[in-house]
Amino acid sequence: MLRFAAPRPPREERCELCGARLADERHRHLVDTEKRALACACDPCAQLLDRSGGPAGRFRTVPGRCLSDPAHRLDEQAWERLAIPVGVAFFFRNSALDRLVALYPSPAGATESELEPDAWQSVLGGSPLSGLLEPDVEALLLRRHEGTVELYLVPVDLCYELVGRMRLRWQGFDGGAEARADLDAFFTRVRGLARDVRGPEGSRA
Known part of the structure; x- marks a missing residue:
């Protein structure tokens, strides 16, 4: 039996x-x-x-605020200066190291990318989100997709949630259809949570 x-x-x-x-x-x-x-x-x-x-x-x-900057000037050329090998990355300031750390999701988890200080300043320094970033607990989340670059300030645990989801669903060289669909759903959720930093609500964050 x-x-x-x-x-x-x-x-x-x-x-x-x-x-x-x-x-x-x-x-x-x-x-x-x-x-x-x-x-x-x-x-x-x-x-x-x-x-x-x-x-x-x-x-x-970890705070709960989520802000967007639709008026930023990041483009494909700016992304190339960051030297990130994939289309999604997040940046946070490590207070122990006293520097910005760049990470991106991969099949192995969160993978660190070398970040030149000049690249950080020239590419991300022009957004008000950079000045609002709280060390250790918040991150700047970027996604390059269909010719545009989205930029958000989010709780750092949200970024590690994304890392875990991508690691769980990743298949093959490019992640596969399931991982891409989950990535789309994740950023749809982030867009719904985010307030425009240049708007009246964002200015009070």
Whole structure:
């Protein structure tokens, strides 16, 4: 007689700091600036350990804002100066290294790309998003697609969500149809979340 194992219930997510159950799928995240890692957190731990308002401690709460800059002047030539080998990349300022880090999704996960300071300044420095970028917890997310370049300021955990999704669905040399469809869906979601940084709502972010 064949016996079938009962389906396993989904893994219960818990705060990685106190062990409390996390009921909300959109729970908070903290960046551990020493280990360079993201940690799931409940609201009390996030508020207790966040050091955004001061220099003490190693944890920073990932904010939730998402901004766009439709008026930026990035084009195909500007993208080439960044020397990113794929069509999606994100940039964040690593406070421990005191420099900008460029990463892009790949079958192996987040892959770092060498970034020349001059290229960063000339290509991305003209957008107001660059001046708003919070170290460690926010990223500039770019996508080159169909002759245009989209530019967003997003929570850094959103970028690592994209990395995980691409790693899970990537097939073959170019990712495959499933990965491309998921990428399109991801950026549709980002567009829906983002506010124009040059508009009245974005200026209050």
